[in-house]
Amino acid sequence: MEEESSSRIMSDDEFMKLVKLAQTKSDVEAMNTIFQYFDQDIKRLSKLLRMPKEDAIQSMKTQPLELIMKKNKKPFIEKLFLELYRKQLI
Template identity: 35%
Template sequence: MEKESITNDMSEDAICQLIQQASVQPNAAAMEKLLRLFEPDMIQFARYIRMPSEDALQALKLALIELVLSGF
């Protein structure tokens, strides 16, 4: 079963709106969409981190959540 691809059909404005929804009024669904949106990039970055890939991916996801919730 394929995961829903949201990268191809989301504009920059839609991504910004999603970030705002996830940060201003903590919205679990918006945060989950953001994580799915950036997961392919995080998987690729995790290859270059010297730790088990699952741990590296988890650390990158946590960093994204912290960044969004801080209101960067």
């Protein structure tokens, strides 16, 4: 259990660097790293939603992707993602 949580540790700077790469360069690898970071949480939370598990997972991945790709609201999105990341809500 401890190994799993320690492998999920990421600094704020690292996280925001990934968000910026995904925003500015549409970096698929950066987006995948973000999804992998939250994969355990997404799967756990998908069980709580009243919809098929696959649909819940897809929805929880689509919403952050849409937020990240909205480049025109970049400062707001960066603050939002950083706050959610700090609270471990996504």
